[in-house]
Amino acid sequence: MDLPPERLAGGSTVGGALSTGASGPRRLQRGGIRDLVLGATVVLADGTVASSGGKVVKNVAGYDLAKLLTGAYGTLGVVVRAAFRLHPARPGRAFVVATGPLADVAARARDVIASQLAPAAVEIDRPAGSDVAEVAVLLEGTGNAVGQRAAAAAEVLGGRVQDEPPGWWAALPGATRAEAVGTYAKATATLTGVARLLAAARDAEQRYGVGVALRGTAAGVLHTMVTGSPEATAFAVGHLRGATPSPREGTVTVLRASREVRAALDAWGPVGGLDLMRAVKQQLDPGRNLAPGRFVGGI
Numbered sequence: 001m002d003l004p005p006e007r008l009a010g011g012s013t014v015g016g017a018l019s020t021g022a023s024g025p026r027r028l029q030r031g032g033i034r035d036l037v038l039g040a041t042v043v044l045a046d047g048t049v050a051s052s053g054g055k056v057v058k059n060v061a062g063y064d065l066a067k068l069l070t071g072a073y074g075t076l077g078v079v080v081r082a083a084f085r086l087h088p089a090r091p092g093r094a095f096v097v098a099t100g101p102l103a104d105v106a107a108r109a110r111d112v113i114a115s116q117l118a119p120a121a122v123e124i125d126r127p128a129g130s131d132v133a134e135v136a137v138l139l140e141g142t143g144n145a146v147g148q149r150a151a152a153a154a155e156v157l158g159g160r161v162q163d164e165p166p167g168w169w170a171a172l173p174g175a176t177r178a179e180a181v182g183t184y185a186k187a188t189a190t191l192t193g194v195a196r197l198l199a200a201a202r203d204a205e206q207r208y209g210v211g212v213a214l215r216g217t218a219a220g221v222l223h224t225m226v227t228g229s230p231e232a233t234a235f236a237v238g239h240l241r242g243a244t245p246s247p248r249e250g251t252v253t254v255l256r257a258s259r260e261v262r263a264a265l266d267a268w269g270p271v272g273g274l275d276l277m278r279a280v281k282q283q284l285d286p287g288r289n290l291a292p293g294r295f296v297g298g299i
Contacts, residue, residue, distance in 0.1 A: 021071030098159025128211030
C-alpha cells in the first residue's frame with residue numbers, strides 16, 4: 001500500500017490505513033487505498049458482521065462496504081478483514097530530481113504526468129519559507145527501458161537521474177522531531193490546482209507570519225505542516241482552502257492540531273454531500289456509538 005514509513009513504524013494497521021484513507025507516492029500510478037481494496041469484512045455498530053460482495057443484510061444492502069468505510073475514520077464500522085488488488089514489484093527503478101521556482105516545478109511535474117513516460121510516482125517537496133520546490137519522479141520497469149525513460153524524464157524536468165530517492169521521499173512533513181511542532185493537514189487539488197496551492201502556501205506565510213510546508217504527489221494529494229500561533233494558523237488554513245474554487249476541486253483537512261488551533265477553525269472545511277453522509281451514518285449507526293462527532297459535520 002506504499003504507506004509513509006513513519007506510520008508503519010508507529011504500528012499502523014491495515015484497518016487503520018483503510019479508515020484514514022492513507023496512501024503513498026505510488027498513488028499516482030496504482031491508485032489510493034480505496035482503489036485497491038476489493039472487499040472487506042466489517043462489524044457494524046449493532047454487532048452485525050457483514051462482508052462486501054458476500055453476506056447481504058438489511059442495513060447494508062446496496063453499499064460497497066469496503067469503499068464506504070475507507071476514509072470514514074471508524075464512524076461507520078470496524079474493519080476486521082480486507083482483500084486487496086496486488087501489483088507486481090518491478091526489479092528496475094530510477095529517480096529523476098529537479099529544483100526550481102514553485103510555478104515552474106508544478107508545471108514540469110504536470111508535463112511528466114501527462115507524458116507517455118508512465119511514472120510510478122511524481123512527488124513535490126516545498127519546505128516552509130521557500131520560494132523553490134523540488135520534484136522527484138520515480139520510474140519503474142525492467143531492463144534498459146527504465147534508464148531510457150529516466151533520461152527522457154530528466155530532459156522534461158531539466159533534472160538529474162539518480163539511483164536513490166531524495167531524503168524527504170515518502171516521509172510526512174513533521175516526521176522529524178524538529179518539524180513536529182505544528183498543525184498537520186492533508187490538502188487535495190486538481191492536477192492544475194497544485195500550482196495554486198503552492199502559491200497560496202507562500203502567500204499565507206507572507207500574510208500571516210506562519211510556516212507552511214507542502215509535500216506529496218504532484219497529482220494533487222499534498223501533506224501540509226503549518227507552524228504559527230493558533231489564530232495565524234487558522235487564517236493560513238483558510239487561505240489554503242481559498243486556493244480551490246469548490247470542494248470538488250480540492251480540500252484542506254486538519255488531521256492533527258492543538259486544542260487552541262481546533263477551537264479557532266473548522267478542521268474539515270467545506271464538504272460536498274454532507275446530507276448524504278449523515279443519512280449513511282444514521283442507517284449504519286443510528287445510536288451514534290462509533291466515534292461520535294469525530295468525522296465531518298460532527299458525524
